[in-house]
Amino acid sequence: MIKFSLVCERDHEFDGWFRNSDDFDTQKKRGFVACPVCNSAKVDKALMAPAVSTGKKKEKIALAVGEEQKKMLQQFHELGRKLREGAENVGDKFADEARKIHFGETEARGIYGEASPDEVKGLLDDGVEFMPLPPLPEERN
Numbered sequence: 001m002i003k004f005s006l007v008c009e010r011d012h013e014f015d016g017w018f019r020n021s022d023d024f025d026t027q028k029k030r031g032f033v034a035c036p037v038c039n040s041a042k043v044d045k046a047l048m049a050p051a052v053s054t055g056k057k058k059e060k061i062a063l064a065v066g067e068e069q070k071k072m073l074q075q076f077h078e079l080g081r082k083l084r085e086g087a088e089n090v091g092d093k094f095a096d097e098a099r100k101i102h103f104g105e106t107e108a109r110g111i112y113g114e115a116s117p118d119e120v121k122g123l124l125d126d127g128v129e130f131m132p133l134p135p136l137p138e139e140r141n
Contacts, residue, residue, distance in 0.1 A: 001019060006045060008042060008043050010040060012036075021114065022091070028043060080133055083133065087111055089113055094111065094119070095116075095120075098115075098130055102128040
C-alpha cells in the first residue's frame with residue numbers, strides 16, 4: 001500500500017491509500033476518488049517529500065508557499081514531466097530493470113517506476129545510479 005497526499009480543485013488537502021500509483025489513476029478515472037470536504041472529484045496527487053527512515057525522530061517541516069515558491073514548484077513539475085517524457089514506465093519492475101541496464105544485460109534507456117525501500121538500498125549497494133522522483137499531480141483543467 002502507498003499513501004498519497006491529495007488535493008482537490010479547491011485546495012483541500014487530504015490523504016488516500018492505494019495499492020500503487022496505477023490504482024490511484026484507475027480509481028480517479030472512474031470517479032471513485034473525491035474530496036472529503038467538498039466532495040469534488042477533481043483530485044490530484046500533491047507534491048510529497050519522500051519518507052526516509054533514519055531511525056531518529058524528527059520534527060515535520062512544512063512549507064508556506066508564496067509566489068516565488070509556486071513558480072519553483074511549477075518548474076519542478078515541468079522538470080519531472082520532461083524526465084518522464086522519453087522514459088519507459090516499468091512500474092514495480094524498476095529495480096530489476098535498472099540493475100539490468102547498469103550491468104549491461106539489456107539496452108540502456110531511460111526508465112522510471114516504483115521501488116521498495118529494500119530495493120532502493122540494494123540498488124545503492126550495487127552502485128546503480130538513479131534518483132527519486134516525486135509523484136506529480138495530473139494536469140488540472
